Amino acid sequence: MRGQGRRVRELTAALALAVIMLLGAACATTAEPASEESSTQAEAETVTAPAVRSRLETVRERGRLVCASLTDTPGFGYLDEAGNNVGFDIDLCRAVAAAVLGDPDAIEIRVITAAERGPVMQSGEVDLLVYVTTWTTSRDASWGNSVQTMFYDGQGFMVPKSLGVSSAYELAGAAVCVNTGTTSELNMADFFRQNRMEYNPKTFEEGQVAFEAYKSGACEVLTTDRSALTALRSSLENPDEHIILPETISEEPLGPMVPHGDEQWFDIVKTVMGILIYAEAYGINSTNVDEIAASDNVKAKRLLGTEGSFGQEELGLDQIVGQTVIKLVGNYGEIYERNLGPETGIDLPREGSRNALWSNAPCTDCPKGGQIYSQPLR
């Protein structure tokens, strides 16, 4: 009898468990869509949520603009002696901060490696990527939206003069240092493969380690964008002992990038870049803003917000956003001079290069020969 009673109890228990499991399964299936909704909502509140809260609102609420950038490329993104993030790309971040927050210092620079750019953009955890990033089709497809080209570059090779190399086609058999996760890595592979040259690639996560390896002679060649090579060369002990080979093996249109999914934010950053470029074309700089705002130059006054509109309201920007940006950060030319000009020691000549303006307004048919150009501000 006792044995039978236990068996009955066991059976009941098993049945009860089966019921609990079924209930659990039912709950799980009904709960799944609900949890998905709540999770997207939670995301919307914290990270990105185009529909619920725009990035502009998120940035304003936070009071800071978060930019992903670098610290290992003099001129573009590095640390000055006081430990501040400075450089051409950092100034683009400051310009956007000035436009949306009224304060160019309201920025937070998140220092990442080149290979982390994709994941950082995809997760939408930063507002802006200013990382000498080449605009490519697959990056547009899978990372985020490239805003526009702010610097035209191409990939080159730097070698010590003592090797007696004068052309990139003489590099067969060399050890080449490169950063991983960059277009340089891919272009280098294409170049050597196309020209059937054997070589020994050394790829590094940190640009600084790659540069160390080059300095010690462990690789004969360092390859990256020519502008960065020029900047790195200027930071060498004896820059004259190194040359940048004449061949440019790729197109590298560099510019900022925003995460996918918020068109208003994409438009805002594009507009800020336009302001920087047109301010230079109109002759507006950080010192003469007020003067020109009060002048009778119609186009300049529209840019500065004292007359007409170029869509500030629709974009969610201040009427006088142009004045704020130019006064606090300067125009494209000022940013270029400050970071890459002759006084910086890097000295990337601008006049006559692709990074000169296309033209000086109001004279639209007197081209200056450069490619720096933007959508008209109207």
Add this chain to the structure above:
Amino acid sequence: MRLSLTYQGIPIWRHSRILSWTAQIVSGILVVAAVAFFLSNVSSAMVQRDIPFGFSFLNREYSTPISEHLLPYEESDTFAYAFLVAATNTLMVSVVGVILATMLGIIVGAVQLSGNWVISKVATVYVEVFRNVPLLVQLIFWYILLLGLPPVREGIILFNAIYLNNNAGLSFPWPEGQQRPGLWLLCVVLAIALGIVTKMLLERREERTGRPSCPWLGAIGVVIAGSFVAWLVWVAIGDAPYVMSVPEPAGRFGHPVGGYTISIELTALLVGLIIYTAAFIAEIVRGGLQSVSRGQGEASRSLGLGTMQTLRFVTFPQALRVIVPPMISQYLNLTKNSSLALAIGYADLTSVAKTMTQTAPAVTIFLIIMGIYLLYSLTYSLIGNLYNRHIQFTGG
């Protein structure tokens, strides 16, 4: 009513078996629900942000170089094969690292307990320094140290055959297959099998007759003789199975070509991993040896065994039972830490995978390398646990 009062069992909410079952079921459901939640979160986020996913890229050409590879590799090979090449690199680092770190760790651990004050303090300082500095820092330190080697133009050359410089690394002569090397290796394997049989036969003879028959000598003799005869057959038919390839400077930059080359990146990685992991292993070994009761050692000494004999036959076998389980964790750590290779430019699995994410879906790539690391770790655990069971049963 009366009937229910005569119920003799424990009420259902206090029945231990039911309680434990319920707890298990509930925790099982919670785990499944958590996994389902995270998976749905990932998939919805991936859809929302247009993150690509899929395995179709595996058959595409990788078309990017892998600087150092054990398996033959060309840029026209597929992604799938590149994964294999990179995974083999990591496996090699892991196996070599584990073997050498174990040897170093055991020596340092035993030395720490030695009576020699100076040596034991040196060992302690070694353990404390390398255990307490982050591995990444150590790897970069070793790498910068090796960068200090002269470049190839001023490099060190020994006997016109061994080259040491900071471009290529260490290049030395290495046999290169010439005529059916695989078949010859098979003959060597057969010779080894024959050697094992010889050893067993000689051992039995020794036991039976009591006359020393040198089983080891006989076995090794059989292996060498067998391989040599096979070699002679190869030469008689045509070419030798292997020919010695001696590195020679080639091209404009004079990098040695031929032989075998160990890069400074690989050396820095191995040295860093071995020295770091051996410090932990030394502590495990020291702890294990100290866990064996003092009386065991004293008894062994009084029976006339020397220090080394005591360690080898008495203390160490007993300490193994304490040593093996944490040792497996260290092997897993070494394998996983090898992914720091990308800081110093060695083409391990993680470093190659990171490059791949430029031209293929990152989520898929990371799932694949997670799978590979998991496979390695589980294999180590399996082998370790089997060995552990073996010593637990037979240990005295």
